[in-house]
Each structure stands twice: as structure tokens, then as C-alpha cells.
């Protein structure tokens with residue numbers, strides 16, 4: 189008899205975004221003719237820049253000629269793109285070889301899949317709040333018990349609070365896999381070099397592996413803040429990094445990302461090179477590579493003109509974040525994030541729960557955001573606003589908050 193994977197039944201009911209959609213639709217059906225302004229989901233809104241469109245076109249055109257046609261490429265990615273990505277790291281003072289770069293179709297799928305090369309009995313630590321896939325992929329893999337009031341049994345939650353400026357303390361005991369995301373979704377906080385160094389030192393002492401998600405690295409404007417964990421001494425021994433073209437280049441629908449597995453990265457029972465060869469094996473077994481058209485677009489993102497044009501687009505989103513921050517602060521609301529990240533993390537006024545604030549913002553201002561509690565227990569009492577949006581929509585949402593929110 190075919191039996192299902194029972195771990196799926198452990199997933200906490202009411203996934204965040206469907207519940208947001210349900211409440212929004214209910215509001216719209218009860219208030220006909222009303223428009224809502226969405227600062228909820230973290231999806232890009234501005235068109236792909238011209239130099240990258242050219243790169244995508246080159247990818248298409250090369251498929252129409254016998255001489256330049258290509259079929260399957262290497263599962264790890266086209267050499268030219270892997271070299272461009274490695275070159276980008278080396279410029280930042282992070283020593284990465286092209287053979288350590290694995291191109292993929294998404295950092296979400298990579299962050300879900302990467303746990304598969306580790307043992308089932310690894311103890312997993314996550315920042316709380318966190319991007320949900322880190323938790324859910326480990327629940328499905330059977331590394332946790334059931335979900336209760338304070339999260340899943342067996343999972344180590346590292347609270348990110350106002351008191352620790354949204355960067356966690358080191359785990360008390362020994363953990364094996366540690367998920368870190370900086371700039372952080374949802375809090376918008378960015379780890380300093382010293383903060384990352386404390387985790388790198390912990391990981392080396394405990395033979396743990398850090399899974400570092402830097403999908404928003406291009407939003408860092410403060411030059412003292414690290415864009416890659418490999419800027420930290422010792423990280424090549426203990427860290428795997430995931431990054432993506434999604435937010436940097438508007439590729440959320442195009443799909444292109446990469447994962448770095450250094451050859452020097454160790455595990456408790458694995459010497460140098462083993463994790464690298466397991467991920468090579470995993471990708472070659474389950475994956476046939478990212479689209480060659482899309483990889484051609486990725487190459488242009490990393491060229492000088494592509495960097496200049498995508499850099500201006502990232503700056504545009506950061507201006508949106510600054511408009512959101514000023515508007516909320518004018519209402520006396522405490523906000524975090526936004527300076528080096530496309531998310532503003534606000535403390536709900538009058539100690540409202542995240543969902544009560546969601547309803548208040550929707551009914552009073554017609555603005556949709558994301559309840560912090562949907563990202564983990566420590567997100568309760570906080571709320572995420574996304575800076576992805578057309579300028580006029582962001583301005584309209586902020587004006588509505590300023591005029592209509594009753595605090």
C-alpha cells in the first residue's frame with residue numbers, strides 16, 4: 189500500500205499567505221468598490237533593466253542557429269556564469285573558486301533541498317522569525333516533532349528581538365545545522381562582521397554547518413556590513429551560502445540563483461571535499477541545470493552595465509523603504525530595517541497582536557501587510573511591510589496610513 193509522508197501532517201495549518209489572501213478577499217467582498225494597497229508579499233514589481241533584457245535576448249537568439257544551439261548544459265551551470273559569480277565574490281574579498289558555485293533555478297528550492305545532504309539526526313537551529321522554507325523543509329524531512337504554541341518540538345529557535353537588535357545569541361547547546369539570513373527577511377536586520385564571526389567560531393568549534401542566505405546582499409549600502417559570509421575568516425570551513433538573482437535583478441519570475449559549497453567545508457564525519465561532492469551528486473541526480481536563456485541573462489546582470497542598471501533599481505526599492513519608514517515614524521510607530529533591506533519591520537502599536545494589526549491596517553487604511561507571527565513565535569507583535577512596489581502605490585499606501593490609522 190502506498191503511504192504518504194506523515195511529516196506533511198505536522199506542518200502548521202493556515203500557511204501565512206493563503207490566510208492573508210482569505211482575509212483580504214473577505215474584506216473586499218464586504219466593501220464593494222474599495223481598492224486595497226498591497227505592501228505584503230516580497231515580490232519585485234519593476235521591469236527588468238535593458239542590459240539584462242539584451243542578455244536574455246542573446247540567450248534566445250543563440251538557440252535559433254545551428255552553430256550556437258545548446259541543449260543540456262552542466263547541472264552546475266554554464267562555466268561563464270560560474271566564473272562571473274566567483275569573480276564577483278573575489279572582488280568582495282571572499283575567496284571562491286568557480287567550481288564551488290552551483291547555479292540553480294532558485295534559492296528557495298536550494299534552501300529546501302540543501303538539508304538533504306545531511307543526516308536525519310542533525311539538530312537544526314533557525315532564527316526566529318525566519319523565512320518559512322528553512323523550517324518546513326526540515327519538518328518534512330522528519331527532523332522535528334509536532335508544532336505547539338512555541339513552534340516545533342526538536343527545533344532550536346534563536347529569537348531575534350529588539351533587545352538583541354534582531355541578531356540571535358549563540359545556541360546554548362550543540363546544534364548541527366544553523367540557518368542565518370542577512371539582510372534578513374522578515375526583519376530587515378543586517379548582521380555585522382563581528383556577529384557573523386561569533387557564529388563562524390561556534391560552527392568551527394562544534395563542527396556545525398551554517399546555511400547562509402544572502403538573497404538580499406545587493407541591498408546593503410553600508411560598506412562596513414558584510415555581503416557574504418565568506419568575508420569572515422574561517423567561513424570557508426563551515427558555511428554554505430545561497431544567493432539569487434530574484435530580488436537584485438527582478439528575476440522572481442525568470443528564476444536564477446546560486447549556492448556556494450566550498451571544497452574546504454567540513455562536517456562532523458566528512459573531510460574536505462565531501463560536502464562539495466555530495467551537493468554535486470545531488471544536483472546531477474535531481475536537476476538538469478537552469479535554463480540556458482536565463483543564464484545568459486544572469487551573465488549580463490554581473491557585467492558592468494548590468495550592475496549599474498540593477499544597482500539603480502535596488503536603490504529605487506530602498507527609497508520606497510525610506511518613504512515607508514518616514515511615514516510610520518511620523519505616526520509615532522517604532523520601525524526597524526529598511527536601510528539595507530527591502531523590508532520594514534514595525535512594532536505594532538498598543539501591543540496589538542500581529543493579526544489584529546493586520547485587520548486594523550486593512551480596515552482603517554486599506555493596506556495589506558504581513559503579520560510577523562507568520563514567520564515564527566518571536567515575530568508576534570511585529571509586522572512586515574515590503575518596499576517592493578511602484579512608487580505611486582507605495583506613496584498612496586503611506587499617505588493612507590498617515591491619514592487613517594488610529595493610534
Ligand SMILES: *Cc1c(COP(=O)(O)O)cnc(C)c1O
Nearest residue numbers: 294295296319373403432434445
Ligand atoms: C526571495 C527570497 C529568496 C529568493 O528565492 P528564489 O527562489 O531565488 O526566488 C531567498 N531567500 C529569501 C529569504 C527570500 O526572501
